[in-house]
Amino acid sequence: MGHPPAGGFPHDALLYDSTDQLVATAAPFLRAGLDAGEAAVVAASPEGATALREALDGDPRLLVLDRGEAYQQRTPAAITAFRRLAQQQTAGGAPRVRVVGELDYGRTEREWLEWERYESVINEALRGWDMWGVCAFDTRHSPEPVLASAIRTHPHVVTPAGRTPNRGYTDPAEYLRALPVPAEPLERTPPRFAAADVADFIGLRHAVAAELAAVPASADVVEDFLLAVDEMTSNAVRHGRPPVSLRLWTAPDRMVCTISDGGPGWDDPFAGYGPAHGEDLSHGGMGLWLARQLCDHVDIAGGEHHPGDGGVSVRLTTVLR
Template structure:
């Protein structure tokens, strides 16, 4: 009996966001677990979507008899390089599929976690955030993790960010699952070696937005970097500086570093910050964009890494600090 044929926990009701982990040590094991999940969805009139590597997608197509109803999307289109964009992509996918009348969308996902610990951390955050960010979108996600290939830290995080684990035989509650808010607060803020060096540009007691933008733009003007990348970074700096001045506690300061491979800027103020670990993974006021609250959300889409420290996140640090990092690919 396959896990999708089991009653009770094997069939979460539509609504919410069931988010399961599939740990496997071979492509055959992955297919043996995922194919029945996708087939059961198609048989129930749901949409079945695969966002995986090409080899996994090919194997699943073969297992499902090349069913034309199976939707295969390029995983790099689904899992964008910046995680808030991935959330937007899956919400859009849900809207598009539900517009056809299906009651729910089943997704088999396989993230490319990237080459470094810094990349891994972004996806570890993402896997926890989507437990809340995709709640109510009538998606059922099963995330595949290769236990032979992925780093141990990624596998450990996967165990903390998925409420259920699936195998070819069963879907069972995961005792290692950590509530998203607490888990996100526990994740470290990575060190940035550039911060131990003299900044390229410094501004203290910031109040003049226009003058500051011109000054930062002047520092970035001579860099060998794509103009659109620099402009996005500059816009993120603007947004975070504006947030600090409008909502933080003076003084507001800015530090800028540049290196051949990345741009780094920190904006700090003396305020207590906020205790919302989901901040910036969607507009602060939902779909009502007229109310503002988009600064951190935009920054997370414009930069490769956005790290928040101090305030309620790390009370001992004094004040709040937002660090923006853009890679010069």
């Protein structure tokens, strides 16, 4: 693991069952990077970060980040944070950034799924960003679906014995298209508000805002959700086929809105994990990207890869914490 592979975004899985095993694999990886003049970053559990810092004898060049700061709350923000990290470190003269990261996958299967998506998406989203990522998974505490996903989403596996190709790795586009769209029980109940054929954007926004005014959440959370609804409704009208419909549900623990149209759907499984036109935001293409940052979950159903009863639906969910 001493010399970084050329091209692409090296993205390795490190499965460990003790802190000693984590250190035995990750510390030489970080040390080799520092010896080569590369940046070395750790964004792991507090226990793992402390052990790795000690293994490198407190080397001041090692950058230890709080993993909540590194990964952010939502997956597109995590991608942006790591791109920014690469820009900062390479601008300072480092030829590449080595990162040992360890996600907190959350407590529910719904939360796990978002980060399982992320682990596959970053194979493309961080390609060419002068980074080499090693993702650590504690097999003692990680849920079984998370460990299974780790094998599907990392091209290589690393151990104290070295780095080997991962036969279980699945092409990201194939993997993402095969992921399930989780069921939402609220969708089987009468909506709090519904519009069958959207035509009046201003009136619709006022109507949705009036319904959300009674939700026990901060004004910022409600406004973010309302903006995501606006963006997805606008997308459906501009890029889909009529009729465009909207259904809204609220519960004590979440807000849910589904926007549907008669269009063929998205064929891009990476849609919404970055601006559609890269860094040039003047070209637009920001709707789904913004929605993924503004909501906890964005699920797309219908279209070629998620066939249903015709058309495509985007479901937005924000958890009320």
